[in-house]
Amino acid sequence: VLLQGYDAIGQAQTGTGKTLAFGAPILNDMTRTGKINSLILTPTRELAVQVNDELVRIAKHTNAKLLPVYGGQPIDRQIRAIKRGVDIIVGTPGRVLDLIRRNVIDLQYINFLILDEGDEMLDMGFIGDIEAIIRASNKERQTMLFSATMPASIKKLAKRYMKPDAKHISVVRNVMTVPTVSQY
Numbered sequence: 364v365l366l367q368g369y370d371a372i373g374q375a376q377t378g379t380g381k382t383l384a385f386g387a388p389i390l391n392d393m394t395r396t397g398k399i400n401s402l403i404l405t406p407t408r409e410l411a412v413q414v415n416d417e418l419v420r421i422a423k424h425t426n427a428k429l430l431p432v433y434g435g436q437p438i439d440r441q442i443r444a445i446k447r448g449v450d451i452i453v454g455t456p457g458r459v460l461d462l463i464r465r466n467v468i469d470l471q472y473i474n475f476l477i478l479d480e481g482d483e484m485l486d487m488g489f490i491g492d493i494e495a496i497i498r499a500s501n502k503e504r505q506t507m508l509f510s511a512t513m514p515a516s517i518k519k520l521a522k523r524y525m526k527p528d529a530k531h532i533s534v535v536r537n538v539m540t541v542p543t544v545s546q547y
């Protein structure tokens with residue numbers, strides 16, 4: 364579905380491979396233009412680092428340049444790295460919005476916008492930041508929203524900012540996947 368270019372809502376529990384599910388298609392379809400190609404929003408700095416590290420592993424045979432951006436780290440270093448050229452940014456809404464307002468990040472040309480753990484971001488009160496980021500993004504982008512649950516606020520966000528033919532993919536299990544998955 365993602366390789367076909369559809370906007371998508373992916374509903375699955377933690378540990379089911381959501382990062383690979385969006386990472387492989389964006390790396391597959393990425394063309395290096397010197398501008399930011401993809402933005403991945405995560406609710407916490409820990410998840411931003413985790414997603415970035417996983418994408419670095421997935422992208423090891425590509426020339427993709429990735430950068431995690433989040434509060435608690437010196438913004439000057441992040442600004443310098445972005446100005447040197449980055450293909451994929453993985454960040455928290457607050458820091459990404461700060462970088463947009465400083466005219467460091469330009470999302471007019473992004474091809475992919477991913478909201479990872481969407482329900483957590485909304486629970487943490489990031490709805491205003493997320494909407495501001497989406498409004499600053501390329502209107503022709505492919506949007507992917509990943510969430511463990513599908514509360515009304517997620518459905519409303521998806522309806523407002525995703526294309527009408529967006530696909531909803533749900534992986535629901537009776538047993539949580541994490542204890543049964545070996546990662547290496």
